[in-house]
Amino acid sequence: MSTFQDNFINILKTNGLSITRQRQLLFDLLQDQDPLSMNELTELVGTTIDRASVYRIIATFEETGIVRRISIGWKFKIELSEAFVAHHHHLTCLSCQLVVPINQEKLESFISELADINNFQPIQHQVEIQGYCQRCQANRNIA
Amino acid sequence: MSTFQDNFINILKTNGLSITRQRQLLFDLLQDQDPLSMNELTELVGTTIDRASVYRIIATFEETGIVRRISIGWKFKIELSEAFVAHHHHLTCLSCQLVVPINQEKLESFISELADINNFQPIQHQVEIQGYCQRCQANRNIA
DNA sequence: TTAATAATTGCAATTACGTCGCATTTATCT
DNA sequence: AGATAAATGCGACGTAATTGCAATTATTAA
Structure with missing residues (x-):
């Protein structure tokens, strides 16, 4: 069914990364919403994921091509990469x-x-x- | 001679701002170089201008249209505005x-x-x- | 299914970035 | 040159992001 989810799991496995509750949650958030700032992300997850982990997870998401950083004006936000959403x-x-x-x-x-x-x-x-x-x-x- | 310099002085005067050593130095740096990050700026001026002043001066430069912020990738840098250099x-x-x-x-x-x-x-x-x-x-x- | 082991997370501490108030210095005006 | 207004430097502060390490969780293989 969910190609997005399969694709996500595949990328993690290919890179020897575990599927954790935290990574899954962040991926779900990015799947549902417009581009999100780090601030918005940490607020959305509240106390369910430590701020340090949010930063670390987004960093590995970037390295493995799950997400990309976009600049809106001169700030930046995170959104799913072209592996999930067409270039735009x-x-x-x-x-x-x-x-x-x-x-x-x-x-x-x-x-x-x-x-x-x-x-x-x-x-x-x-x-x-x-x-x-x-x-x-x-x-x-x-x- | 130097249209850039005259223009700079004019903008400061028009806005009731003093021509200080610090403002002149920052303007000279931006005139000579490619776009610079705040970090590059503070490092270039070293101890000759306090970090807080660099930020304040760049802020007034922005307000008076002397410089503008551009995003390079997802960071931002400062460069002379369209009052000095054509939009690009x-x-x-x-x-x-x-x-x-x-x-x-x-x-x-x-x-x-x-x-x-x-x-x-x-x-x-x-x-x-x-x-x-x-x-x-x-x-x-x-x- | 469980034990071993490897990876990941949370926590606390730390660094980096940007801002603010206030005393001192510097530029401007007459 | 002196008075006045503006700008700077300094120290302190708040927030964003990073790091080391111990505790936890996921994965692998028996």
């Missing part, structure tokens, strides 16, 4: 923090082109846009 | 840290388009590409 970027509302994923083939090819022009071999890239969503634009006009 | 993005070499500015009108209009499609009013955006520069690509083939 984000639009973030400066007012209500709404996050909308962007998935545009034209953008991707344009990025590669830019690297080529500068004789760079592109490995990764980030595109983040901040602005106001439709709802918040309306609210701002009222206020 | 960066290509960063993962091996030698070379930073190459990108300035592409097509990219800018593409970004606005993406926001529009999603009914967002775009305010700001970041585009960062990491890869290997020509020289480092060559070195990697040898090794």
